[in-house]
Amino acid sequence: MIRATLAGLRARKLRLVLSGSAVVIGVMFVSAAFVLTGTLGRAFDALYTGVGEDFDxxxxxxxxxxxxxxxxxxxxxxxxxxxxxxxxxxxxxxxxxxxxxxxxxxxxxxxxxxxxxxxxxxxxxxxxxxxxxxxxxxxxxxxxxxxxxxxxxxxxxxxxxxxxxxxxxxxxxxxxxxxxxxxxxxxxxxxxxxxxxxxxxxxxxxxxxxxxxxxxxxxxxxxxxxxxxxxxxxxxxxxxxxxxxxxxxxxxxxxxxxKEDLALVNQILLGVGGMTLFAGVFLVLNTFSILIAQRTRELALLRALGARRRQVVGSVLLEAALTGAIASVLGLGLGVGVGALLAGLADSIGAGGLDLILTVPPAAVVTSLVVGVLVTLLAALAPALRASRVPPMAALREAATPDRSLLRLTVAGAVVAAAGAAVIIVGFAGGTEDPSLAAVLGGVLVSFVGFALLTPAVARPATRLLGRPFARSVPGRLGRLNAGRNPRRTAATASALMVGIALVTGVNVVLTSATASFDEQAGDYFRTDLIITGVASTERPPTFDPAVLGRARELSGVAGVSGQYTDVVQIGDRRVGVAAWDDDAALLTSVKVDRVAGSLGPLGPGEVVVDVATATAQGATVGSALTVTFSSGQRRTLTVIGTYTSDFSSGWVLPRASIADMASRQPTFGMVRLAPGASKRDVRAGIDALLTDSPEITVTDRTGFVGILTGVFRTVMLFLQILLGLILVIAILGIINTLAMSIMERTREFGLVRVAGLDRGQTIHMITVEAVVISVFGTALGTAVGVGLGAAVVATLRSEGIQKLALPWPYLGAYLVLGAVIGVIAAILPALRAARVDVLRAIAYE
Amino acid sequence: MLAIPRKVYPARLSPAPTTGLLPRMTRDVAARAVGVWKVFGDGVAEVTALREVDVEFAAGGFTAVMGPSGSGKSTLMHCLAGLDTVTRGEIHLGATRVTGLGDRALTRLRRERVGFVFQQFNLLPVLTAEENIRLPLDIAGRRPDPEWFRTVVDTVGLGDRLRHRPAQLSGGQQQRVACARALIARPEVVFADEPTGNLDSRSGAEVLGFLRASVHDHGQTIVMVTHDPVAASYADRVVFLADGGVVDELAGPSADKVLDTMKRLDTEAAR
Known part of the structure; x- marks a missing residue:
């Protein structure tokens, strides 16, 4: 049995390399994470020698x-x-x-x-x-x-x-x-x-x-x-x-x-590795399923000759373990290289002079091999069990592969997907401040598995629908039909793509909705025309000269300016951020807040207003006297004179007199109201001129301000697009693999259509349509699942201020186009191979 | 309309009518091999499949090519059909010299002027019977002549099964679909390679009867490779191949005559 397995492995090198490539890439990231952490961690230890030697x-x-x-x-x-x-x-x-x-x-x-x-x-x-x-x-x-x-x-x-x-x-x-x-x-x-x-x-x-x-x-x-x-x-x-x-x-x-910073990089790399391995599971599963379908007769013969079921399962799993081991070793090798490269990169971005010694921690080797082999084994398990159910009689019959019912699979998929979605929602139950990351990620992965199980049920109708535009030509029609002919295979191929696109789309939907909600709320909240603000480049918010506010007030066309000062103070046993405005009368006309109780000012010295939720959390009501300890150490007693609600802002608003107690007596934020008829452009240029000494501060309008607030979203999206790129590489490999294997199965059909008059170009056309239909199916599915998951998350975040569901249409469109492009790329090699099929050999009998 | 009985054709045991009595029979040559050699491999592994073959196939005729395994009959068919190239000599299809044509021209030739029926796996599993039949026309971008389509479909007796996929059809039905597909484009020549090799005798008789009817009623030209004397007896003429060369010929064959000839050739070969 083992000898037969090894012989089979050698004979199917290319297919296993393709399916193993996903494991290679995933393991590469895992081991790179360990190597980077090990190498930089050692260098950092050396780097901090001397720190703390100047005092005891x-x-x-x-x-x-x-x-x-x-x-x-x-x-x-x-x-x-x-x-x-x-x-x-x-x-x-x-x-x-x-x-x-x-x-x-x-x-x-x-x-x-x-x-x-x-x-x-x-x-x-x-x-x-x-x-x-x-x-x-x-x-x-x-x-x-x-x-x-x-x-x-x-x-x-x-x-x-x-x-x-x-x-x-x-x-x-x-x-x-x-x-x-x-x-x-x-x-x-x-x-x-x-x-x-x-x-x-x-x-x-x-x-x-x-x-x-x-x-x-x-x-x-x-x-x-x-x-x-x-x-x-x-x-x-x-x-x-x-x-x-x-x-x-x-x-x-x-x-x-x-090293804590390093741990974050480490987690990102591990996350990327995990996602690629997850997508890779579909690829490995598909490869083994197809291999087993092709070997039905061979397996049946083994059974007829007396091999037990367990031996058949063992044979398939052994093949998987060897594939996984080879892929893991390759991935580990690449990962060591990538880790070293990243460490060097970090050194050159950083100050340089890091004493880098390439460190491969034992954990890198162990984790890479264990993860790689386990993932491959896991993916091969279902095909292996299916292989063991091949009856000995199949050796004697025509190798027919009747359509098995998809009902059980579909029901299981629906249950798993629903369970995953429920886990995600539970994960967000704690609110955005502290979502249970494990629950959210776990839920996403579980629901992906569920959707992947649901995919075969829709594969045939979906490919028919998506292939319709191609159905006008014969090669297009054949390609479209071939895309849907084996729903499980098509589904598994499309799933790798689905996972990547769904992940990115889901996050994109949440972020787009958040941006749209911010935009709407900011539009509602700000009654001002211009906003002076900065982009924080360190943990301290950038500040500007208070004199700017005074000079801005004197500009022609300016009706009012209020500047905000912030500090972190202790109120009761809590440490909270607070704000004070140099002109709280102007503030009330600049923003929209709704009074709940008491008065909203103007605030006299020793008076404070707070939003209702914060007041409740603090156990304060109108009339409460609070002891506030500023970070400068200054202690004051302030009385709550009013409470408010607002969609956009919350927290404590301190009186102008408190600014003197704050650690930083420079404003971080300013709001400018224009006089009727004043030119926004002129005033903006005027304030810009005042800010030349504060390069981190800009003056912008409401839209620009929302853009700054949501700038971090764009960084997240950029990172996700890079992750997507990696998963796409795996998806392309998956489509190539499936097509190549299907083409081997269908050699005779290619011979037939070539004999019937299809030329090489039309053959290439046919394969390309099949690939494009499958990949567009994967992307369409991914966007649908992503939008669904994103909408579910947005719904649970309603109380957090994300009240509007907005879809990133340009991205969704781009993904579909991307899907088509991927199909074309993936089709190149298999199509050329199909076109080169020797007609005579193809129609020859076995 | 045609007066051809559906589905059941009796196995022919008596000699065919003489060719002179057939309607619309012309003596034009549909396909011709002139001094054809086909050599596979080189050096020690060299195998000569065809040696100096000269043979003509009359338009409107049903010719069977017979011979033992390895006699070169399939190779000859592949060369005639433009599927394979000859080592020496020339192949003509009608007025066209096939030898020397490029892949594009050969593809066109197959698409427009030649039909094929193979021993098995003739159909695309994703297409229905009807779509399979229409495939050559669709590929060529031609619309089927509705009347001819109906004629062909009626002749093969598949009217109620047109929407079925190959997996839902019996072997005989599949092969009849394949025959219909070969005829739908009205090609100059239909090449059939052991079309009954995989069928039981009753299904085989149906297919052969259908092929013969298409020759006699519609003037179709068919060249059929077979090693079955009964199948050959449906043809108007049998060409015998042995060791890559034409060794004998029989007009108006019966199964017995074919068998006799084969036995004789065998004994001659043994000597």
């Missing part, structure tokens, strides 16, 4: 739990430095500033981004210490001078002596570069971060908006004192408000944070 113990303010601890760090007050220095065992205590958000403006007038969204640190210069080395020039000796890291100097194309604009918590200021900073080991950056060192006298004001605070206090211990020993003493002396870490812990935490 570091004191920072303990961040409050809750949302957005990244949006505004709590600083430590200057007075704490003296208190810390007084603790026994402390040799020196130095207040240091080191915050994200120092953005250097490059030659193109835009801020220079750090690679992979890494921090752009603004630090206080405390001389060469730890890993920091001056590579050129000197450290900033007076305010207005800066030293920048070599990686930043490189990215911005600036040198010592250049004068550059820098955005901080303060509006743009021009500084002179007096030094270039490098790091031990000849590195240009630490983990890709950019660094600007300011003079200590102004660093705190620039990065923390006030001069009497620090980001942290760095401590050197007295000789003979162990850092972890001092930590205990410090925490007693300073109390629970402060976090005390040793240098070793800081280094470990930073390396871990970098």
């Amino acid at each position: 113990v570091r004191v920072t303010a303990r961040q409050l739990p809750g949302v957005g601890d990244e949006a505004a760090t709590r600083p430590v007050p200057d007075a704490l430095v003296a208190r810390t220095a007084a603790v026994a065992g402390v040799a020196t205590a130095t207040g240091v500033v080191s915050e994200d958000g120092a953005r250097l403006i490059g030659h193109d007038g835009k801020t220079v981004p750090a690679p992979l969204g890494r921090a752009r640190l603004g630090n206080s210069w405390t001389g060469e210490h730890g890993p920091i080395r001056l590579r050129a020039g000197h450290g900033p000796a007076s305010p207005g001078e800066i030293a920048i890291s070599a990686a930043l100097a490189d990215a911005a194309g600036v040198r010592v002596g250049d004068r550059v604009g820098v955005l901080t918590q303060r509006p743009k200021r021009v500084f002179t570069i007096v030094g270039i900073i490098g790091y031990t080991g000849g590195r240009d950056s630490l983990g890709g971060t950019h660094e600007i060192a300011f003079h200590p006298s102004e660093a705190a004001d620039l990065m923390l908006s006030r001069s009497d605070v620090h980001s942290a206090i760095d401590i050197r211990v007295d000789a003979g004192v162990r850092p972890d020993e001092l930590r205990g003493r410090l925490s007693i002396a300073l109390g629970d408000d402060y976090l005390i870490e040793t240098g070793y812990e800081v280094r470990a935490a930073q390396a871990a944070a970098a």
Whole structure:
């Protein structure tokens, strides 16, 4: 039996290579994920050597739990430095500033981004210490001078002596570069971060908006004192408000944070691998089904000669296992290459200087082989069981393949699809903030399996319908009929395509609906004509000079301007984002909010309004007095004077007086109302001119604003289209495979039609129509399933503000065209092969 | 209308009427092989399938080509039909010199001037009987003459089965559909390769009777390859092949005469 299996495997090399290719690609991504993580993880460990060597113990303010601890760090007050220095065992205590958000403006007038969204640190210069080395020039000796890291100097194309604009918590200021900073080991950056060192006298004001605070206090211990020993003493002396870490812990935490970013890349790669393997299952299943259909007589002969059912199953599964193993090994090899390539790419996008040592973790090898073989075995299971049911008599009869009833399959498909959809909806029951990702993804996969099972039932009528445009010519008619002649085979081939298209379409429907809903709600909400806003390039929202608001008010044609300031505060035991407006009277005429209770202002000092849902969650009503702790540490008591509802906005609106308490006293957002008859274009140009020092901020209209809000959707879509591209490659391989195998079965028919007068071109035409009908069937099915799933998700998200179902028509149209193109591409090789069929051999009897 | 009995034709045991009595009989040559050689392979593996074959097939005649396995009868048919090329010599179909035509011209020739019936697997499984019959016309982009279509369909006796697919038809019915398809385009010559090889004797008789009727009633030219003396007896003329050459010929054959000739040729070959 084993010998027969191996002989069969050798004889069917090409088909198995084609079906195995899906496994190869899927395994490639899985192993690439492991190799990338292993290689970069090792390099990162090396990268952070030196971090935390310039101090033994570091004191920072303990961040409050809750949302957005990244949006505004709590600083430590200057007075704490003296208190810390007084603790026994402390040799020196130095207040240091080191915050994200120092953005250097490059030659193109835009801020220079750090690679992979890494921090752009603004630090206080405390001389060469730890890993920091001056590579050129000197450290900033007076305010207005800066030293920048070599990686930043490189990215911005600036040198010592250049004068550059820098955005901080303060509006743009021009500084002179007096030094270039490098790091031990000849590195240009630490983990890709950019660094600007300011003079200590102004660093705190620039990065923390006030001069009497620090980001942290760095401590050197007295000789003979162990850092972890001092930590205990410090925490007693300073109390629970402060976090005390040793240098070793800081280094470990930073390396871990970098690896966390890596984990995301890892998950994406694993996800892509999973999807391609999922699509590949259909391909493998189809290949084995066809192989078994073609070998019915052979299998029956084996049974007639006394082979047991189990031996037949074993023979097919052995073939699958070998195919899977070979494909997995190939995939693993490719994955190691891709992983190394991606690691190199990450290094070159990043600061460079990563010490890359290609690392293939044992988990990569084990997972790749196990996943590849298991997926192939799983896909071959159903065909193997079918093979075992071939009766010995089939060896003696004509190899007839009667149409088996699709009823059971269809019922099973409907049940599975419905179950999958239910799981998706359950997954979203927790809301968009915290959807159960496992439930959503699991539900999508389960429903895909269900739809795949339903596909054979519609394959014949659907291919008839889709093939109608081709039915005018004989080759077209034959191609159309051939596409529907084996519903299971057609369905399995189309399913690989369906999965990819459905996934992308489903997400697209949700995002398009969200965009349309935002658009509608924004249109309803904003009564203003122009909006001043920024695209966040770091975790801190970009800000602009408050003076811009004043100057905008003076422009002719402007009726009113209100600027928004934001902060993260603690109210009760919650950490929440809040907003304050410099002109809350103008605000009420600029946006549409519905009053529920009390008054919506104007707000006096000490008064606050909030939306009903937030108020309920907080247990607050009109008249409640709340203690608000700002991130600057300032504490105020505010009274709720009114509650509101709005489709578009929610949360706390603080009085104008609170702006002074906020960490950043620069606005993040502005709304401009025009005077009647004023030219929108002129005013926009006028405000644009005011914003030249704030390259991250733009002035736009409502549509542009929605575009900015939904910009992240486009990134998601782009990524999904790339994923789709990969699945399409697999789908094309699947169609080629199915066609090639069908053509082998139908050699005689090609001979017949050629004898009856069909020329080569018409034969190619016939095969192409068959391929196009199958692939368009797959894409049509995919768009239908995707739209259905997307609509179901949109329906469950109604309460989250997505109230409108909108379909991405251009995409849907493009996918159908894409389906046709894929069909043509997939048909090329099989069609040429069919056209080359030797007529005489084709009509010869066996 | 035709007065041909449906479905059942008695097996012919008596000699056919002499060719001179047939209606619309012309002495034009429908197909001709002139000094044809066909050699397969080369060197040690060289096999000569046809050697110096000269043979003519009269228009409006039903000719059977007989011979033992390996005598070259199928090869001769393939060469005559333009399915295969000759090594030396020439093939003519009507006034056309087939030898030397390119693939495109050959395809056209098959489409417009030749019909085929094979031993088995004659039909496309995705098409109904009617669609199978019309296939050559559809490929050529011609509309069937409704009257001729009805005539052919009535003759093969498939009127009630036209909407069936091949899988729903018996072997004999399938072969009758194949015959109808070969005739529908009114080709100059129908080549039939062992058309009854896969059928029981009753179904075979039906098919052969139908082929003969198409010759006698409609002046169709048929060249049929067979190794069955009974099948050959339906023809007007039998050409005997052995070792790649024409060795004998018989006009107005009966099954017995064919059998006798075959036995004689066998003994001659043995000597």
